[in-house]
Amino acid sequence: MSSLKLYHFPVSGPSRGALLAARAIGIPIQIEIVNLFKKEQLQESFLKLNPQHCVPTLDDNNFVLWESRAIACYLADKYGKDDQWYPKDLQKRAVVNQRLYFDSASLYVKIRAICFPILFLGETEIKQSLKDDLNSTLSFLNQFLEKTKWVAADHPTIADTSIYASMSSILAVGWDISSFPNIQRWIKDCLLLPGAQENEDGARSFGDAVKKNIKQ
Numbered sequence: 001m002s003s004l005k006l007y008h009f010p011v012s013g014p015s016r017g018a019l020l021a022a023r024a025i026g027i028p029i030q031i032e033i034v035n036l037f038k039k040e041q042l043q044e045s046f047l048k049l050n051p052q053h054c055v056p057t058l059d060d061n062n063f064v065l066w067e068s069r070a071i072a073c074y075l076a077d078k079y080g081k082d083d084q085w086y087p088k089d090l091q092k093r094a095v096v097n098q099r100l101y102f103d104s105a106s107l108y109v110k111i112r113a114i115c116f117p118i119l120f121l122g123e124t125e126i127k128q129s130l131k132d133d134l135n136s137t138l139s140f141l142n143q144f145l146e147k148t149k150w151v152a153a154d155h156p157t158i159a160d161t162s163i164y165a166s167m168s169s170i171l172a173v174g175w176d177i178s179s180f181p182n183i184q185r186w187i188k189d190c191l192l193l194p195g196a197q198e199n200e201d202g203a204r205s206f207g208d209a210v211k212k213n214i215k216q
């Protein structure tokens, strides 16, 4: 009997991304909340597990892994009933990887650049240059969704769960995506994924925390 545990904080987009992947794959997982607002990630017991002190962190029978997208790949490879969520075909998998890296290195980075200073550094407004930067990245996402129904294929993959977790955070802040019709359509589909409501609840908490610090 496997014991799978996810150290998780629902406000965190990456953490919700890993959980969405687990929900999509349909693997039962025990959730252990690490409250980042209370700095619980710096407790000694957690540091022993993950010296980088970040969520999400997975513990699969003492095999410990962090980085949300690495967790999603591992869960899909190890527990996926089929290869829908993370295709085995080399080229299909390469496109999923490309989208995952796009999220990790570009989309999520742009979202973080906007939200982190507002949440933690006393910033009270979003600079136009950061807005333009995120919108240019969103135009690429919109283009990916021109060709396929989901971000990497005509069926959902772990690239969707990861990117949807990032997007739901910025949408909860009130981001305007009216000029990105493909993203609007795809988000509606994402809301039907397993675990989507749970994700929306966490994203709402994130959005509220950011919005409360923005000068109106």
Ligand SMILES: N[C@@H](CCC(=O)N[C@@H](CS)C(=O)NCC(=O)O)C(=O)O
Pocket: 012, 013, 014, 015, 036, 041, 052, 053, 054, 055, 056, 066, 067, 068, 069
């Ligand atoms: N690239 C990482 C990002 C993880 C990350 O930065 N997590 C943040 C919350 S969004 C965290 O745990 N911060 C607490 C800390 O670093 O002490 C991933 O995708 O898992």
